[in-house]
Amino acid sequence: MFDRVGQFLKPKQLARMQQSKLRRIVRYAYRNVPLYRKRFDEAHVKPESIRSLADLEKVPFTVKTDLRDTYPFGLLAVPPNRLHCLHASSGTTGKPIVVAYTQGDLERWGRLMGRTLDTTGVRKGDVLQNMYGYGLFTGGLGFHYGARAIGATVVPASSGNTKRQLMLMKDLRTSVVTCTPSYMVYLIEASKAEGYDPKTDFALKIGIFGAEPWSEEARQRIQGAFGLRAHDVFGMSELYGPGVGIECEEQNGLHVWEDEFLTETINPETGEVVEPGKEGELVFTMLSREAMPLLRYRSRDLSTIIKEECSCGRYHNRIKRIKGRSDDMLIIGGVNVFPSQVEHVLMNIRDVGDQYQIIVSHKELDRLAVKVEVPGNRLNDASLAKKIRDDLFAVLSIHADVELVQLGTLPRSEVGKALRVVDLRPKG
Ligand SMILES: [Zn+2]
Numbered sequence: 460m461f462d463r464v465g466q467f468l469k470p471k472q473l474a475r476m477q478q479s480k481l482r483r484i485v486r487y488a489y490r491n492v493p494l495y496r497k498r499f500d501e502a503h504v505k506p507e508s509i510r511s512l513a514d515l516e517k518v519p520f521t522v523k524t525d526l527r528d529t530y531p532f533g534l535l536a537v538p539p540n541r542l543h544c545l546h547a548s549s550g551t552t553g554k555p556i557v558v559a560y561t562q563g564d565l566e567r568w569g570r571l572m573g574r575t576l577d578t579t580g581v582r583k584g585d586v587l588q589n590m591y592g593y594g595l596f597t598g599g600l601g602f603h604y605g606a607r608a609i610g611a612t613v614v615p616a617s618s619g620n621t622k623r624q625l626m627l628m629k630d631l632r633t634s635v636v637t638c639t640p641s642y643m644v645y646l647i648e649a650s651k652a653e654g655y656d657p658k659t660d661f662a663l664k665i666g667i668f669g670a671e672p673w674s675e676e677a678r679q680r681i682q683g684a685f686g687l688r689a690h691d692v693f694g695m696s697e698l699y700g701p702g703v704g705i706e707c708e709e710q711n712g713l714h715v716w717e718d719e720f721l722t723e724t725i726n727p728e729t730g731e732v733v734e735p736g737k738e739g740e741l742v743f744t745m746l747s748r749e750a751m752p753l754l755r756y757r758s759r760d761l762s763t764i765i766k767e768e769c770s771c772g773r774y775h776n777r778i779k780r781i782k783g784r785s786d787d788m789l790i791i792g793g794v795n796v797f798p799s800q801v802e803h804v805l806m807n808i809r810d811v812g813d814q815y816q817i818i819v820s821h822k823e824l825d826r827l828a829v830k831v832e833v834p835g836n837r838l839n840d841a842s843l844a845k846k847i848r849d850d851l852f853a854v855l856s857i858h859a860d861v862e863l864v865q866l867g868t869l870p871r872s873e874v875g876k877a878l879r880v881v882d883l884r885p886k887g
Pocket of ligand 1: 708714771
């Protein structure tokens with residue numbers, strides 16, 4: 460059902476495969492999607508002129524608004540009656556993005572998810588409790604298909620209902636959990652509040668966490684509390700869903716499945732290709748997608764490609780953990796701030812709880828306030844507040860107002876991604 464061979468392709472095999480798939484997909488997209496034909500013609504690029512990987516730079520970019528502007532079916536390369544599934548992203552404003560799959564796409568996605576789970580050590584016989592939301596969001600079904608491909612026992616718990624999650628986790632002897640990292644952090648205190656000992660009452664071995672940026676420090680907290688190995692996973696609805704990249708047992712960067720997702724980094728301002736080792740916006744070319752081919756799709760996610768060999772024996776290039784979506788970047792008084800940087804600082808300080816909130820406001824100047832949960836006996840600890848302020852300044856070069864609040868009082872992420880940033884500044 461899934462190919463272990465694909466994980467261990469040698470560099471030459473991989474390059475040969477990428478080249479022939481690239482040539483084919485470019486011609487396919489040009490022939491079947493009017494938007495691509497228009498873009499290529501406008502750029503005076505003939506699809507036949509894309510012969511090798513070095514020619515990739517000539518291919519015009521695809522951006523998120525292309526999907527919105529052609530809603531719902533404008534990028535389809537097949538007639539609608541060939542579609543086997545449709546997903547949609549949660550559109551915060553206006554129309555969502557619709558992503559379409561043929562039978563072949565679903566099979567390919569399932570195989571890639573199987574390969575992704577296999578890379579973390581999931582095997583037949585594991586009980587995988589899938590706490591990603593089932594529905595239009597691709598997380599739930601993506602992991603479901605992956606577990607099916609492996610032959611693991613999948614528990615389609617979906618998101619929310621924490622008490623039931625914990626009960627199932629204990630009673631079904633769950634060995635693998637999949638959810639957002641912020642929900643897993645929440646489960647540390649929730650399990651204790653329900654009277655469980657997270658380390659001894661559960662049989663967790665592996666956790667696969669993604670769909671939002673998280674920090675190395677959050678990983679340490681999750682691993683320490685549950686005694687599992689936590690893997691970062693990367694994907695996005697536009698690129699099938701989860702399963703584009705995954706951390707191997709080295710936990711040092713995410714292998715991107717480059718036989719399906721050709722990966723580049725670019726300077727987000729100029730569009731110029733940035734060499735591996737330098738940070739840039741990730742750009743993906745899907746090499747086999749039938750229903751909705753995406754060429755040089757700008758992800759808005761910032762990361763760095765690692766070209767060095769990995770000791771696990773996989774040659775697929777790695778990317779560093781996502782620093783943040785360029786859309787999530789806050790500009791506070793002219794300084795770029797990623798919420799993940801704040802988390803990194805906070806989780807490195809002892810006695811600071813796992814929950815925090817970032818509040819940005821404007822009163823003559825932009826102001827950054829950070830609410831941090833601490834135990835009751837530290838609420839009035841001026842030296843702790845000062846340490847947080849100093850450590851934040853050292854990383855962000857911004858003075859933040861730090862407020863210590865009682866453990867358990869900030870809003871929790873019960874259903875999915877954490878709502879950790881409140882921006883009170885007037886829009887526009
Ligand atoms: Zn590796």
